[in-house]
Amino acid sequence: MQTLFINIKELLQIREAGIDMISGSEMAILPKINDAFLLIENNIITDFGPMKNCPKVSNTEIIDVSGQVILPTWVDSHTHIVYAGNRIQEFVDRINGLSYEEIANRGGGILNSAKKLNETSEDEIYEQSKLRLEEIMQQGTGAVEIKSGYGLTVEGELKMLRVIKRLKENYPIAIKATFLGAHAFPMEFKENHSAYIDLIINEMLPKIAAENLADYIDAFLETGYFSVEETIKIMKAGIQYGLEPKIHVNQFTAIDGIKACVENGALSVDHLEIVTDEDLEVLKNSKTIPVALPSCSYFISIPYTPARKIINTGLPLALATDYNPGTTPSGNMNFVVATACIKMKMTPEEAINAATINGAYAMGISETHGSITKGKKANIIITKPITSFYQLPYAFGTNLIDKVMIEGKFI
Ligand SMILES: N=CN[C@@H](CCC(=O)O)C(=O)O
Ligand SMILES: [Zn+2]
Known part of the structure; x- marks a missing residue:
């Protein structure tokens, strides 16, 4: 034909x-x-x-x-489109003055989504998530990375990754799955981080690998979430199972996490709303691509990733949506490209390169997608x-x- x-x-x-x-x-x-x-x-x-x-x-x-x-078609290299329910109440709470951090400290945020996910059946999560996948395909996305990270229990994480697998089987769009068990510490592990990290490494990872459910490993490397040392442990464990790291880092604070990601061969470092000159220096001559998520900055009113500075340093930059219920309830790459031009001062040429060929690099599919x-x-x-x-x-x-x-x- x-x-x-x-x-x-x-x-x-x-x-x-x-x-x-x-x-x-x-x-x-x-x-x-x-x-x-x-x-x-x-x-x-x-x-x-x-x-x-x-x-x-x-x-x-x-x-x-x-x-x-x-x-x-757009290549969206960073999403969390498999989730249950929504966080509309937190959206209203933020309008009324609460910050993302304050909401998270009250048990909202990622833990709120994790509670909903663990209470929802795999079939129901699939039904909710497939609508988001169909929506983004209509909006021009032709390849998408999807993360787990709202389970935070062995069964919850497996459930999410099995839903991603079903989406892969049932839709023509290229999908890569990322294991994000290290998204937040569940309440019962708040005072015992090492026990949760042991659970990730000794219980979750072997089961995920046995069912071949993930392509990449991720962690939320951030003040109040996973420290540099904890993230290094998780990256190293993932690599043992053949999962390359793609890490959430520098969303709110710069704590030397990018260096650790580069040293551990991360394919991408994502968010980077706050970056230091040292962070950019270590990215030079590395294979790690920075990924900016401007819809997240827009939605929760945090700084935009300094695209001009990153590009002017000679680095590559990819753009993705971060589609998730808390910080970015939108998977529209057209809006991402427009916002990158309007708010981050990327030219249309730069933004389209970032949302196609560089997105394909950030999800490891540049041989088949992106141009x-x-x-x-x-x-x-x-x-x-x-x-x-x-x-x-x-x-x-x-x-x-x-x-x-x-x-x-x-x-
Ligand atoms: N920052 C970490 N994870 C997601 C948001 C998670 C949530 O609030 O549900 C992000 O990329 O913005
Ligand atoms: Zn994210």
């Missing part, structure tokens, strides 16, 4: 094979072809170029997209007729997506 798109106004993010991420000043360049064609065979991109080189084809569905822009490249998955967003791709972040809040194709099929 072949599909040929013709008269594409702008075909964005065209790359040769073998480019896995874009750093520093290179991020300002978004390679594109004006007036282009794109050929897809089954679920793979097989050819593209200017219309003057458009091949003569037979037995092919031809779709004329005059005035419309085509780009690779319009021959041999990569046929995952594309087709916009409505627009003046140029700059309209995407400019008209923030307007849905400019006409169709989304994942693995060669319109969803």
